[in-house]
Amino acid sequence: MVVGEIPESTGVLVIGAGPGGYVAALRAAAAGKAVTLVERDAVGGACLNVGCIPSKALIAVAERFHQAGNGATFGVRAEPELDWSALQAFLRRSVVELTAGVHQLLSSARVNVLSGTARFVSPTRVAVEGANGVRHLEFDDCILATGSRPMELAALAVDGVRVVDSTGALFLQQRPDSVAVVGGGYIGVELGTALAKLGVRVAIVERAERLLPELDASLGSVVGKRLAQLGVAVHTKRSAVGMSAEGLQLDDGVVLEAEHVVVAVGRVPNSDGLGLDHVGVRPRQDGRLEVGPDRRLARHLFAIGDLTDGPGLAHKATAEAEVAVAALCGERAIFDPTVIPAVVFSDPEIATVGLTRQQAEAAGVASRSFRFPLAANARARLDGEVGGHCEMVVDDAGTVIGVHLVGPHVSELAGEAALAIEMAATVEELTAVIHPHPTVSESLSEAGWGVMGRALHVHRLGARS
C-alpha cells in the first residue's frame, strides 16, 4: 500500500454496468449489501449504448422506411424521404431514455456508481482511475462484468472514419452510398439488412461457407434469400485483406466499392487490463475466465456475462448476475439453464432455442423433428412472408428439446419455446395449449402436431428425405 492511499470500503463491488453488472448491483443492493458499481464508459454497457438497443432502433426505422416505399402490392404508394439526422436523434434518444431509467433504478437502490477504470491492486482491493484521480476501494465480494469489445482485424484497422466497428456503423454522420460489412454473423447481417433497407448499397463478406454460420443452415438460407431480394451482395468463403483507394480488397482479388467498411467479426472479452494477476486469476487463451457453476472465480470473486463461457448475450449475463448474487449471499445457486435462447433481428427474424437435430445427434440424444412452413400460417402470410418456418425437435420420449424459427415476429416466440424446454414439456402438452388465432405462435402447436404425425395445415407432399 502506497502511503497516502485511504481505501474506501464497500460490501459488494461490481465492475462493469452492462446488463450483467447493473442487474447484479440492483440485486445485491436489494439483498441489503452496500454496493459500488464501477463503469469506465456509460451505464448500460454495450447492450444499451452501442449494441442491442440502438441497433434495434436502427432496424425499426429501416423497416418503416422500407415498408413505406414498398407497399404498392398492399395498396400503399409513397415515396418516403429519409431524414438521417432525425434517425440519429431517435437512436440517441432511445439510448438516453433507457440508460436514464437504469440510472434512476441504481440511484433509488442506493447503489454507489463510480465512473472510472477499475484495476485490482490486491485480492481485496481495486484502484479506480477516474477523471478526478485514483480512488481505492476495499471490497468483501466482487463481481466482474466487464463485457466484451468488437474484435479487430490486423488487416483492417478501425479508424472510425472509413473503417468502423459495429458501434461506428450505427452512428454514421450521414447516409453512405455504399457499405461493405466484413463478417456475416448476426451483427453483420442485422446491420447490413438495416442499411440496405435505408437505401445503402451493401455487400457482406463472410469467411465461412454461408451467412450466419453459427446457426442451423435452414435458418440462414431463408435470410439469405431475402438479402438477395434487397440487393445485398453476399461474398462467402472470402476474407478481406485490406483497404485500397477503390475500396475493400478481398482475397480473390475482387475490390468492393465501399464508402465505409464495417468490421463485425466477433467480440473479445474485456478480461485484460484488470490486474487479475493480483487476485491469482489468469484468463484463458481466448480471454474468457473459468468460473464454477455459481460463477465463482475465487472465494470472494465472481465473473459473469461475456467474460464466461457461453454465448455473449445480454440475457445470459443478466441470468448469471442473479446466480452470482445469490451465491454471494450464501445461497446454493448454480447457473444451470437448459437453454439460452438466441434471436437475430434479420429479415425475417430468427429465434433459435435448444438443440437442433444435428446438435442432438452429436450429444447422443435420439430425436425427431417437424418443420412447419409459415406459408401455412395466416398471420405470417398477411405480413407477406412465405419463406419462413418453425421447426420443433423432440427426444424419443416426446420432450421438446429444440425450437427453431425463422419468420416475422418470431423473436417474440423465443420465450415460449424456452419455457417449454426449461419445463421439460412434452409435445403433447405443448399442443394441448391453445395458441391464439391469427398469430405466428400457432406455428408452435402446428409444428408440435407435425412431430406427432398429425400435422393439420400441411399437405402431405409424399416422400422427402
Next chain:
Amino acid sequence: MTLRFALPDVGEGLHEAEIVRWLVGPGDRVTRDQPLVEILTDKAQVELPSPAAGTIRLVTVPEGTIVPVGTVLVEIDPIGSAVITAVPVAAAPLSAATASEDHSAPVVAIGGAGNGARPKASPSTRRHAAQLGVDLRAVHGSGPGGRILRGDVDAVTSPMSDVAADVASPPGGQGRADLAGTHTRAAAALASGTHGLSGSPGLSGPSGSSGMSEPPRPRLAPTLGQHPVGTHPLRGIRRLTAAAMTQSWSTIPHITGMDEVDATALLDARTRLRRTLTERGDSTAAAALTPLVLLAAAVARTLRRFPLVNAAVSVDGTSVTVYDEVNLGIAVATPDGLIVPVIRHADRLDLVALATAMAAAAAAARDRTIGAEALSGGTFTITNYGALGGRFATPLILPGQAGIMGFGAMRERPVVLDGTVVARRTLPVVFSADHRIIDGDLSVAFQEAVLAAVTDPLTLLLGV
C-alpha cells in the same frame, strides 16, 4: 444379421442407467443369457443377459456413461436362426412420424450419450435438487416424458418412499422374457462408513459360545484400499454411497453416544437358545441365531417404546415423520461396497423368524441377488462394524432416518465387578442420533434401554 441390443426398461418407468462394467468385449463369443454388462439404475445394480448366442461385434457405450432407455449398448452377430427377443431399439411412443416429415438422421443415437442426456426437470425442481445436494441423474422422473418432479427428488431422500418398488420387482413379466435371467443387485441406501455382518466372525460367527477363546482377527481382503494413481470417476455403488453420505453429513446434525456393556448374559442366552434349537433338530435356525440377532431384536423392540427415534426429519427441516412400523436396516459389506438390507417389521418377529430373515438377507446381499425392494423402506439402521475389529465408531445416519446404532468388537476386557477387576467379554455400543429431534436425554435413554436388554436378555421374551 446384426442384433442391436438396447438398454431395456428393467424396471417400470426406468428412464436411464449407468453402464458400470462390461463383462464382454468385441470378438467375445457369448451364449444366450450370458451376462453382458452390469448397469446401475437409480435403485439397483443389474446384470443384463445376452438376448442370443453369438459374437460381440461392437460395444457402443463406454463404462461410466449414463444412457437413456433405448440406447443401443452392444451389437451382436447371432449364431444360427435363434429367435431374437432383443428389446426393440428406440421404442419411442411417438415414432409414428412419417419419413416425409421427419428430417434427417437415425432415430437412435449410439454411444457417448453422457453429457447430452440431461435430466429433465423444471428450473424450480433443479434448484430444489441443487439445494438438497441431490444429483438429478440418479432420480427417476415420474412426470410426462420422464420429467423429474419435485416429489421425485424428495422421494429419493425418504426411506419410506415406494419409488424403490419401481425397479424392485425382478423382471420377468410379459414382454420381459428376455430379462428372466437378470439378477437385480442391491445398491440403494447406503450406510455408515463401517463394516457389516457379512461373513463376520465377530458377533455372527460360531466363536464366543462360552467366551473362553478370543475370536480370531478377521481377514481383510488384500485388495482393500488398492487403487491406481490418478483421478477416477466414482461409479456404481460408490457413487450412490458418496451421494447418500454427503447428504447425511451435510444435512443431519449428528450426536454420537458411546458405551460399553458386559456381554456375558447375552452370549450365555445365545448359547442356551442355540443348544435348544439344535436339540429340536433345527440346526439351520441354530446357526442363524447369532448375538447380532439378539441385538437386532433388542433394538427393534426398544424402537417401539421410543417412537421419536424411529422417525425422520423432513428434507426441508420443518417437520418430523414418526414411522408406524419398525423396518430395521442392517449394513452389510460386499466386495462392491456397502448395502443395507431391510428387515420389515423386525419388532414383530420372534427370535427364530428374525434370525432366519437376517441370514437370508445377508446371504442375498453377498450373492448379489437381493432385490431393491429388500433395500428400501428402512426406518432405523444397525451396523456391526466390530466384526472387522474396532471398539468405537461414529456411524452416519442414513438420510430419511433419525438414528443408527453400531456394535464394536466383543473382546475380553477388564471390568470392575464387586470391587474387583475381572476379565469379561464386553460389547462396545455406539448410537448416532439426529440432534434436530433427539437430545442427549433421549439418546441416552434409548441406548440404556437397549443395553438393559443386553444385560438381561430375558426381557426379549416380552411383547413380540
